[in-house]
Amino acid sequence: MKVRMRFSKAGTMKFIGHLDVMRYFQKAFRRAELDMLYSQGYSPHPLLSFAQPLGVGLTSDGEYLDLQLASSASSSEMIARINQVMAPELQIESFVRLPDTSKASMALVAAADYRISRKDGYEEEQIERFSDCLKELFFRPEIRIVKQTKKGESELDLRPFLYQAAITEEEYHSWPGQAVRLRPRVADEYENGQSLYLRLAAGSEVNIKPELVMEALFRMLGRSYQPFAWQLHRLELYAREEGGFVSLEKLGEEIE
Amino acid sequence: MELQTIQTVAPPKGEALRKRELSRKLALPDEILLRVEKPARYIGGEFNSVKKDKSQVRIRFAMCFPDVYEIGMSHLGIQILYDMFNQREDTWCERVYSPWVDLDKLMREEKLPLFALESQDPIKEFDFLGITLQYEMCYTNILQILDLAGIPLRAADRTEEDPIVLAGGPCTYNPEPIADFFDFFYLGEGETVYGEILDLYLKNKEEGGSRRDFLMMVAAVPGMYVPSLYEVSYHEDGTLASFTPVHPAAAPVIRKQVEGNLSDTYYPEKPLVPYMRVTQDRVVLEIQRGCIRGCRFCQAGMVYRPIREREVEWLKKMAKKMLKATGQEEITLSSLSSSDYSGLKELVYYLIDEFGKKGVNISLPSLRIDAFALDVMSKVQDVKKSSLTFAPEGGSQRIRDVINKGLSEEEILHGAAEAFRGGWNKVKLYFMLGLPTETEEDIEGIAVLSNQIAAEYYKLPKEMRQGKVGIIASTSFFVPKPFTPFQWVRMCLPEEFKEKRRFLSGKMKEQRNAKSIKYNWHEAEMTMIEGVLARGDRRLSAVIEQVYRAGCIYDAWSEYFRYDVWLKALADHGLSLEFYTARERDRDELLPWDFIDVGVRRDFLWQEYERSKEGTVTPNCRETCAGCGARVFGGGVCYEG
Numbered sequence: 001m002k003v004r005m006r007f008s009k010a011g012t013m014k015f016i017g018h019l020d021v022m023r024y025f026q027k028a029f030r031r032a033e034l035d036m037l038y039s040q041g042y043s044p045h046p047l048l049s050f051a052q053p054l055g056v057g058l059t060s061d062g063e064y065l066d067l068q069l070a071s072s073a074s075s076s077e078m079i080a081r082i083n084q085v086m087a088p089e090l091q092i093e094s095f096v097r098l099p100d101t102s103k104a105s106m107a108l109v110a111a112a113d114y115r116i117s118r119k120d121g122y123e124e125e126q127i128e129r130f131s132d133c134l135k136e137l138f139f140r141p142e143i144r145i146v147k148q149t150k151k152g153e154s155e156l157d158l159r160p161f162l163y164q165a166a167i168t169e170e171e172y173h174s175w176p177g178q179a180v181r182l183r184p185r186v187a188d189e190y191e192n193g194q195s196l197y198l199r200l201a202a203g204s205e206v207n208i209k210p211e212l213v214m215e216a217l218f219r220m221l222g223r224s225y226q227p228f229a230w231q232l233h234r235l236e237l238y239a240r241e242e243g244g245f246v247s248l249e250k251l252g253e254e255i256e
Numbered sequence: 257m258e259l260q261t262i263q264t265v266a267p268p269k270g271e272a273l274r275k276r277e278l279s280r281k282l283a284l285p286d287e288i289l290l291r292v293e294k295p296a297r298y299i300g301g302e303f304n305s306v307k308k309d310k311s312q313v314r315i316r317f318a319m320c321f322p323d324v325y326e327i328g329m330s331h332l333g334i335q336i337l338y339d340m341f342n343q344r345e346d347t348w349c350e351r352v353y354s355p356w357v358d359l360d361k362l363m364r365e366e367k368l369p370l371f372a373l374e375s376q377d378p379i380k381e382f383d384f385l386g387i388t389l390q391y392e393m394c395y396t397n398i399l400q401i402l403d404l405a406g407i408p409l410r411a412a413d414r415t416e417e418d419p420i421v422l423a424g425g426p427c428t429y430n431p432e433p434i435a436d437f438f439d440f441f442y443l444g445e446g447e448t449v450y451g452e453i454l455d456l457y458l459k460n461k462e463e464g465g466s467r468r469d470f471l472m473m474v475a476a477v478p479g480m481y482v483p484s485l486y487e488v489s490y491h492e493d494g495t496l497a498s499f500t501p502v503h504p505a506a507a508p509v510i511r512k513q514v515e516g517n518l519s520d521t522y523y524p525e526k527p528l529v530p531y532m533r534v535t536q537d538r539v540v541l542e543i544q545r546g547c548i549r550g551c552r553f554c555q556a557g558m559v560y561r562p563i564r565e566r567e568v569e570w571l572k573k574m575a576k577k578m579l580k581a582t583g584q585e586e587i588t589l590s591s592l593s594s595s596d597y598s599g600l601k602e603l604v605y606y607l608i609d610e611f612g613k614k615g616v617n618i619s620l621p622s623l624r625i626d627a628f629a630l631d632v633m634s635k636v637q638d639v640k641k642s643s644l645t646f647a648p649e650g651g652s653q654r655i656r657d658v659i660n661k662g663l664s665e666e667e668i669l670h671g672a673a674e675a676f677r678g679g680w681n682k683v684k685l686y687f688m689l690g691l692p693t694e695t696e697e698d699i700e701g702i703a704v705l706s707n708q709i710a711a712e713y714y715k716l717p718k719e720m721r722q723g724k725v726g727i728i729a730s731t732s733f734f735v736p737k738p739f740t741p742f743q744w745v746r747m748c749l750p751e752e753f754k755e756k757r758r759f760l761s762g763k764m765k766e767q768r769n770a771k772s773i774k775y776n777w778h779e780a781e782m783t784m785i786e787g788v789l790a791r792g793d794r795r796l797s798a799v800i801e802q803v804y805r806a807g808c809i810y811d812a813w814s815e816y817f818r819y820d821v822w823l824k825a826l827a828d829h830g831l832s833l834e835f836y837t838a839r840e841r842d843r844d845e846l847l848p849w850d851f852i853d854v855g856v857r858r859d860f861l862w863q864e865y866e867r868s869k870e871g872t873v874t875p876n877c878r879e880t881c882a883g884c885g886a887r888v889f890g891g892g893v894c895y896e897g
Contacts, residue, residue, distance in 0.1 A: 012280050015295040016531045027529055028303075030583030030614075042637075044615045057290050085583070087303060089280070119286075228287040 002098040003067050004105060005082075006249050009060045010186035013089040018053035024090065025065060031085035034078075037068040051105035051237050051248060052112070052202055055209070061093070061184050062113070062236035064105045064248045072097070075254045093185070096252030105248050108239035111163055112202035114210045115172075115184055115233045117195035122229035126194060131167045133220045134196055138165045143216050158216060161201035161208045163245075172197040176244050187233040199245075202237065283371035283378075284359075292358045296532040297325035300351075300373030303529040304581065306338070307374060308348040314461075315347040315454055316382040318372045318419070321354075321390075322397035323812065328353040329528070330536030332590060333388055333425065337446050339524035347454060350374040352385075354397045355404065357810060363404055370404035379405035383457065385419045387438075389427035392789035393782065393812035395434055398423075399804040402437065409801060411439045411484060416467055420457075428481075429512075429559050430738040432848040433789050435483035436797035439471055443479045443852060444513030445545075447521045452477055475505040479513035482506060486851075488794050494835055496793060496846040511853040512559070514889045518545060519567040523574060526581040538586035538619065539578045541571055543603065547592040548877035548893055550884075552660045552868050553649070553688065555737040556592055558861070559854045561884060562892030563877060568599035572606055579611060586617040595624040596878075604632050612636065621645075624663075625671035630678050643682035643728075644675050650691060651701025657871040658693050660864075665705065673712045682726045683709055689756045689777075690734040690748040693869065699756055702729065703763035703773075710769035727769075730776040731760065733783040737790050738849040739856065741864035744841040747787045749834070753780040781819040785811070787837040788826070793848040799825045857885035 009021070016024070026046055029036060038044035051064035072078055075095040082092045118127075137143060143158040166172045169183065200208040210232050211225070218225035238245035280301055282289070289295040310316065319338055321328030328334070334351065341349035350372035355363060363370070369378040379385055385407065387398055399409050407421065408414050414421070423431065424442040431441045442450070453474060460470040475482040485506035489497040501508055515521055527539060546563030547556065575587060587607065591597060607618050618636045623629045625644055633642070646668055650656040653665060672683060687702045706729045713725035733753045736742040748756070757777050764775045789796065802825040803811075803818075810816040826833060841847065843862060850858070860883065867874060874882050877893045887894040 012282055012299045012301055015289055015299050017296070020296060020531050020533070023533065024531060026585065027583030030585070031303075031580065032583075033580075038615055042641075043617065046615075056295070057286070085303075087301060089301070228290065 001069055001072060002100065002102060003069055003072060003078075003255075004096050004098050004249060004252050005065050005067065005092050006094040007063045007065065007090065007092050008186040009054065009058075009063055010089040010091075011059070011188070013087065014057055014059045016090075017056050018050070021054075021090075022048070022050060028082065028086050029067070032082045034067075034082070035070040035072070037070055049104050049106055052109045052207075054234060055232075058232045058234060059187060060234035061186055062234050062247070064237055066098070066105050072255060074256055078255070089186075091186075094249050095255070096249055097255050098252040102251060105237075105239075106204070108248065108251070109203035109237050110201070110240035111199055111238040111245050113164075113172075113175075113235040113238075114198045114200065115187055115195055115235055116198065116210055116214060117188070117190050117231045117233065118192055119188075119229055119231055120190045120192055122226065126192070127221065127223070129221065130194070130196075133217055134165055134167060137213075137217055137220060138162065143213075145212055145216055147212070158208065158212060161206055162198065162213060163201070164197070164199035165213075166197040167195075169197075175199060184233060184235055187235075188231055190231075197235075281376060283376040284368065288359070288362055288366070288368070292362065293356060294325075294532060296530075297353070297356065298359065298373070299531075300376065302373075302531060304526040305374055305528050306342045306348070306350075308342075310348065310375060310377070313346055313348040314458060315344075315384070316377075317341050317347060317349040317384045317386060317454075318352050318379050318382045319349055320352045320385060320387045320401055322387055322394045322401055323354055323810075324356050325353045325530075326532070326534040329530050329534040331388065331390065332536075332540045332542060333446065335524045335527050335540075336522055337386075337450070338528075339526075340447065340450065340522040341454075343522070344451070344454065346458070348374075350382075352379060352401070354400060354809070357816065360400065360404070360809065369406055370401065379419065380407060380417075382419045385421045386442075387421070387423045388425040389423050389434075390425050391812060392427060392433075392786050393817075395789060395800050396804045396808050396811050398434065398437055399801065400809045403804075409804075410436050410797075412436070414439070414467070418467075420467070420470065426556065426559065429555065429852060429854065430790065430792070430849040431481060431483065432794045433792035433796035433800065435794050436801075438483065439467075440474050441481040441483070442513070443481055443510055445515045446513075447515040448513040449477055449479060453480070472503070472505045475503070475507075478511060481510050481852075483794075490793075490795075494831075496848060499846065499848070499851055509851055509853050512855070514855070514891075515545075516564075516889070516891045518542075518564050519570040525574065525577045527578055529582045529584070536588070537584075538588050538617075539575070539582060539584045540588055540590050541575055541578070542566070542590045543571060543594065543597045543600075544591045546892060548596055549593055549662065550660055550864075550874055550876060550882070551649070552658070552741040552864055553691070553734060553737070554592075555740050558739045558856050558884075560592070561854075561856055561877075561886035562889060562894045563596070564892040565597060565599070568603050568606075571599075571603055572610075575607060576610070579616060585615060586619060587611065588619040588621065591622060593624075594620060594622045595626075595629070596876075601628060608632070608635055624667075625675060627674065630674055634678055642680070643684050643726075644672065644680050645684045645686070646671070647686040648705065649686065649688050650694075650698060651687060651703070651705055652698045654871055655691055655694060655698040655701070657873050658868045659691060660868065660874055662873065662876065665708075668705065669708060669712055672709045673715070676713045676716055676725070677720065679722055681713065681722045681724070683728070685709070685727065685729045687729065687731045688734045689731045689760065690753055692734075692742060692745045694756075696759065699760050700763045702731065702760055703767050706764070706773045707767035707769050710767075710772040713772075714769075725769075725772050727773045728776065729764070729773060730778075731757065732778045733780055735783055735787045735790055738847070739852075739854050739861070741861045741868055743791070743847065743861065744843070744845075744865060746840040747784075747837040749838050750780040750784055753783070779814060779817075782811070782814065782817050784833055784837060785817075785819070785822050788822075788833060791848070792836050795829065795831060799829050799831065802828060855884070855886040855888055860884045 036046040047068035428441045456473045485503040544565040546560040
C-alpha cells in the first residue's frame with residue numbers, strides 16, 4: 001500500500017541537506033521496524049520518495065514523503081511509533097493512505113507556501129513601507145528579475161509564479177486551499193514579529209525560491225536583501241486541482 | 257491580495273513551551289553555519305547521542321578525534337569510550353572533532369571558542385579533554401584543537417582553570433614527540449582504568465587538591481604516563497642518554513592496559529547515527545582484538561597482543577541490538593585479520609540468514625581469499641561491482657619471508673583464479689616499497705605478480721570471462737614503527753623512494769598485461785614526516801609547534817601538507833630528517849619509547865629482526881608460541897587449549 005507522510009523540520013535540522021534527510025528516513029523507518037517494500041536487485045532499497053527538496057537553511061512544517069508498505073497499523077499508531085525513534089526536530093506530522101492509482105508526490109507538487117521572518121538582532125527598526133511595497137509588488141503586471149543559472153544569467157518574470165502574498169497571519173489564513181491546521185507548528189518565532197507569507201510555484205517544472213521574491217521586494221525598498229537576516233520556513237506543499245490547490249496530505253485518507 | 261480578516265487562534269501555551277524546549281541552541285550563528293561546507297558537522301544532536309543535564313553531573317569529559325567529523329565519527333574506539341563514560345551518572349561525555357579549514361578560519365576571525373557537539377558549550381569549561389591519536393600526521397590538529405579551545409598548547413603553561421588534557425590510541429606507544437602537549441597519556445586499552453581515574457579526579461576535587469596533585473595520583477595508576485614527571489638527556493650525537501622519573505609516583509617502566517574479557521565489557525549497544533554520510537557509515541562489530549600473524553612491519557600486530565576473541569553468541573546479540581537501535585543498512589566485522597577468528601563461519605552465516613533478507617549489507621574486510629570467503633562474498637555482494645583485495649605487501653617470496661607475511665604466491669594466484677571463475681574481474685593489490693633488505697628483484701616482483709594475476713584471468717575460457725580484468729596495484733612507502741622488529745632499521749630517504757617507484761613504474765610497463773594494470777603510489781614527502789614523528793623524541797614537540805604556528809593543520813591531507821615548513825622547523829631546532837629516519841639504530845641504543853612495556857619483549861623484537869635478515873619465518877601464535885612475552889597478560893591465545 002502507498003502511504004504519504006507529512007513531516008516537519010525544525011531548529012538545527014535546517015542544516016541537514018536533502019540527501020541526508022533521505023538517508024535519515026531510511027534508517028529511522030528501519031528503527032521503527034516498518035513493514036517496508038523494497039526494490040529488486042542486489043542492493044534493495046525501500047520504495048521511498050520525497051515530494052520536493054528543501055534547501056539547507058530552511059525549516060518546514062510541510063515536507064512530504066511517499067512510502068510503500070506491506071502492512072500498516074492506524075495512522076495515529078504509526079505516527080507514534082515512528083516519532084519515538086526520530087530526532088525531536090524532525091517529526092512525522094500526518095500519515096495517510098493513498099489510493100493505489102495516485103501519482104507520486106514528486107510529480108504532483110505545484111505550489112508551496114512560505115513564511116519569511118526577520119530574525120532578531122539584524123536590523124534595528126521596523127522596515128518602513130514593507131507592507132505597502134509587498135502589496136505594490138503583488139499588483140504589478142510583471143516582476144522582471146535576473147536569475148543566476150549554470151550557464152550565466154537569464155531573465156525571468158516572477159509575476160505569473162507569485163500566487164499569493166500577505167503580511168499578517170490572518171491574511172495568510174484566508175488563502176484558498178489551506179490545510180485544516182492554521183499555524184506553523186515548528187517555525188522559529190522572533191520578538192520583532194516581522195514576517196510575510198508567500199505562495200509560489202513549486203515542483204519539477206517551475207520552482208521559485210522565496211529568496212527571489214525577497215530580492216525583488218528589497219530592490220523596491222531601495223535596500224539590499226540580507227539572506228542571513230531572514231528565516232525561510234516552508235508551510236505547505238500543494239498539488240494543483242480544478243480551480244485551485246489542494247495540500248498533498250488531502251489526497252489520502254487517514255487509516256483508522 | 258485578499259485582505260479579508262479572520263479570527264486568529266492563539267497558540268496553546270503548552271505548544272509554545274514545547275517549541276522553545278525542542279530548539280537546541282547552537283554555538284555557531286546561522287551566518288557562520290550557512291557559509292561553511294557541510295554545517296551538519298557542527299550541530300551534534302545525532303540519533304543516540306547523549307544529552308544530560310549539566311547541573312546534575314560532576315565530570316564533563318570532551319572526547320576528541322583530531323580530524324574532520326566524517327573521519328572522527330567513523331572511529332569505533334571513541335564510540336566505546338563515549339558509551340562507557342556516559343554509563344556513569346556523574347559524568348557527561350561529549351564529542352569534538354577538528355573544525356574543517358573553512359570553519360577554522362572563521363572561528364579565528366570571529367574569536368569563537370571551540371565547543372562540544374552535544375551541549376555546544378566551550379571545551380574550556382570541561383574537566384577533561386581526551387584526544388585519540390590514530391596516526392602521526394594529525395599532530396598539528398592537536399594544537400589546532402587546543403588553540404581554538406583557548407587552552408595553552410603546553411601542559412606546563414596550563415592552570416587550574418584549564419581542562420586536564422590526555423591522549424590515548426596507537427600513537428601513544430611513542431608519545432614522546434607530543435609529550436609537551438599532554439598532561440598525561442593513557443597507555444593501552446580504555447576499558448580498564450578510566451573509571452578509577454575519574455574517581456580519583458572527584459576525590460582530589462573534594463580534598464581541594466590541585467591539578468598537579470591529581471596528576472601525581474594518576475601517575476600511580478598502572479598504564480598512566482605523566483610526561484612532566486620524567487627527565488630526558490641526550491648524547492652529543494643526538495641519541496637518548498637517559499630517561500628518568502623525577503618523582504616517586506612515576507614508574508620507570510609503564511605497562512600498557514589490557515582488557516582481559518572482551519565478551520564481558522563495554523560496547524555501545526546504541527551507536528550514534530550521524531546525519532551526514534561519514535566514512536564508516538555502518539554498524540561496526542569488533543570480533544576480536546590483536547593478531548596472531550606477527551608481520552614484522554606491523555605495529556598493531558605487536559602492541560595489541562595477545563589476540564582475544566569475543567564470543568560468537570555475544571556478537572550475535574550485539575549485532576541484533578545495534579542494527580535495531582540505529583537502523584543502519586550495513587554491518588561490518590572489524591579485526592586485524594578476520595579469517596583468524598575461530599567462529600567466523602558461524603557468525604557470518606548467522607548475519608546473512610538473520611539480516612540479509614531485511615536488506616542489510618554485510619561487509620567483510622581483512623578476509624583471506626579462500627573458498628569460504630568467495631562463497632560469503634558471492635552471497636553478500638554484487639560480484640560485478642565489487643573487487644577482491646590482496647595485501648601481499650612484498651613482491652617476492654623472499655621479501656615476504658623477511659617481513660613474515662604468510663601469504664604465498666600460490667595462495668594469491670589460486671585465490672584470484674577461484675574468484676575469476678566466480679565472476680569477479682577486479683583486483684586490488686597492496687604493496688610496500690622500501691622494506692628492509694629490499695632488492696631490485698623484490699621490487700620487480702610486484703610487477704611480475706600483478707601480471708601473473710592478470711594472466712590467471714586470461715587462462716579462463718572466453719565464455720567464462722566478464723569483460724576485461726582490472727588490476728589496481730598500490731604501493732606505500734615503508735615506515736618503521738616502534739614496538740616492531742623493524743624499530744631499529746634505517747628508513748629510505750625521498751630520493752631512494754622515488755627511484756624505487758620509478759623503477760617499478762618501468763617494470764609495470766614491461767609486463768605483458770600492462771594495459772590491465774593500474775599503478776598508484778603514495779607521496780614520499782608525507783611518508784618522511786610520518787617516519788620522523790613515529791620514532792621521534794621529545795625535542796620534536798617544539799618542531800610540531802613551529803609547524804602549527806606557521807599555519808599548518810590537516811597534514812594528513814595532501815592538499816594541506818607542506819613539506820618545506822616541516823624541513824625548516826626541523827633545521828631551525830638543529831634537528832634533521834636523516835637522524836630520525838635514515839639511521840640504523842644500534843641494538844643497545846636507548847629508544848624514546850623503551851620505558852613502555854607492551855608485553856612483547858625487546859629481546860623478542862630483536863630476535864625477530866635477526867630472523868628477518870635471514871628470511872626465517874616465525875609461525876603464528878596458534879601454530880607455535882614464539883614466546884614474545886604477551887603471556888604476562890594472562891589471557892587470550894596464550895592460554896587457548
